[in-house]
Amino acid sequence: MGHFTIDFRDFLHNMDCIWVTENSYLLNHNDHVLRIYSNTQHHKINGSEILSFALKREYFNLDNPYIAISTGKKSRKRKLKMSSQEEEEKKCHKSLTERLITVATKTETLLRDINVRNMNYNVKTDSVKTCKGCSSIFKNLCFRQAFNIAQDTVTIPCDGSIHLDSSHVTDRIVSYNANHPRTVCIGGEYYLVPQKCTFLMSDASRLDPLLNLAHSKGGFDIIVIDSPWENKSAKRGRKYPWLSLGDIGKLPLQKLAKNSCIIMVWITNNPTIRRFVTNDLFKSNEIQYITEWHWLKITNTGRPVVDFASPHKKPYEILIIGSYRKVPQIEIVPKVFVSTPCSIHSHKPPLDDLLMQMNLDSPQCLEMFARNLKPQWTSWGNEVLELQNLKYFDNIEC
Template identity: 45%
Template structure:
């Protein structure tokens, strides 16, 4: 299961296992043409649940690999494990700050903050102006916030790490292992955002002749214009392959997606789906992103214009990933959620650890933190409906932790399906906005929505 351990503080999550539980099986149509649509061809996955699968994916059944006599044959794929091979911290913490030692008495505003300030100035290279010792306003606000949540994060993560070490999910010996080399072809992940940008110059599609949803076949090479103008859905119980600009992407069972940018959201609205859960990871503005030009960011006023109220069902639960910049956190709580008629409910933290059970970055580092914030809010619907919702599921708790080994691929957030399952009703409609991957039972939207579904991120099960 994706949730390895659950304690009062939160959850220890296995991101890699979740991906491999999504059912990336492709039935060989030459061996059994009807296999793709036959009942039970693949374990069905609900939006907020996971099947009982192994860490490497589906357990092999008696029909696996058979290609003769008209019996089913299937190819199974798993996500490449080396992208979760985080064996050592990116920056080593001081001896007293290591989780496996069990405690840390360092003051969050004391000596460690001073050493972190020194760390920032020491990072300047020759020929560059050294950073001044004084903290700017943003850093002071971040330090103040950190002082409030530090004990919660330390103690909660410590408890979950200890459970992971006891069960064998985390391995202390992993700290001495080197990283496996991650090699990817240069083309991977390229072209999706550019394709969405080019779509603005394509001739307009006649909506009267364009279906709101197009269903994938066993291997679909759809015209780029069609992919950008309506929702694409895999309604089968097995995975599908879709070809975009000559590149192959794996689409998990019972999932749908829209490949577009913020200027082309109408196809998502046209499908007339209202969602009970909406998760979003907006491309927040920041200086390093502006310098690197890795992807386009959105200003707060642009994020406000997203049609979340039109997509949200009554009492919809909305979750927004926020960087550690306090101005972004304040914007979500004080401006964005009220603008969308959402009631802020809670703040959770995603804590990133190594396979050995250490923070990936020193907890008290001023430059970067080993955690990110998730702000939860709920749509203000009809009071009677809200009362029924409250009776059906537990209330959303505040200050929970989601602890996991992060993916080394940039901005590949951990799955939330497992941790949300106890707080929503079964069979809810779920939407991820600004997505870079797909999930069974979910609708996903973004201008790089297929990025981490590229075939080169996966390997056939059993291959070396």
């Protein structure tokens, strides 16, 4: 096969994934972001302009695999006889690893043969990250114009400058119904808002607004859960607030899902968490297990980010899929999606094109424990706006 050069942005003009092999796809995370936030209306107190944004390129500068740090000492743990469940898990892991190695090899060959290069764009040097000059009086005025006192909701206007305080968008449903992205000033900093999105910024003890929204919609068709799982690293490093398995098990999924709702749960490679999801979370919520998808993490040259044989980390993450009460009419098969991971902690790749392949008719979609917003989705989490802050983005020239 001859070598030729393409640009991701040209190749993926209408979609953000390339078919690699059967039910396996190469995703371009940042190109997807650029498509969402090209032609963004940026409103300031003294005027507005049309800008385009992508995540900072430095977040995807991964040319070499991660280096595993060894202590030089081998563990001498006593080998115990594995249970039948552990034996089955080991067998499944071996089969999965073989498949992922095949996908990784084909992906590396694909990237080499077509010589895919990173997007080339010019970054504008002017900063639009923070807002200067908006007062508390002006914020309260904007809030009164956007606030629906009867429903305790906020509707972000399609046009015009709007400046809010963080308290204005906390513990209440906030919606934006325009067909174009825009910026909003919250607490003196600018945030990106994609088209037709809804969000609730709250902790798990204040879910009533989300439950009321779900009731008004007749429930959600797709629910993606990216739980902050408890683990030793999270406890020791305090990298993020985590929830116990018991707390996650209390999520009111049955009040959020409509019958045959597709439930998708991100998990770590910890067998205890897998068992909790399939044996406890799913069964207690009448969710039937369907299949699993796997995110294979690669470098920009197509190599897995860590060796498959690494005893500490794996180059993939798992998305367990089930359905609430009824099996959906569509067929959901195992898939592998491949991408260079964003260096922002736990920032998952976009699944939009893969979900579109399900051919659901205008599905109502919810992401739980979200840290960013998605077009035409409802997002909930106590950090739901975190990765919408313009400090994570480059203002670019398309």
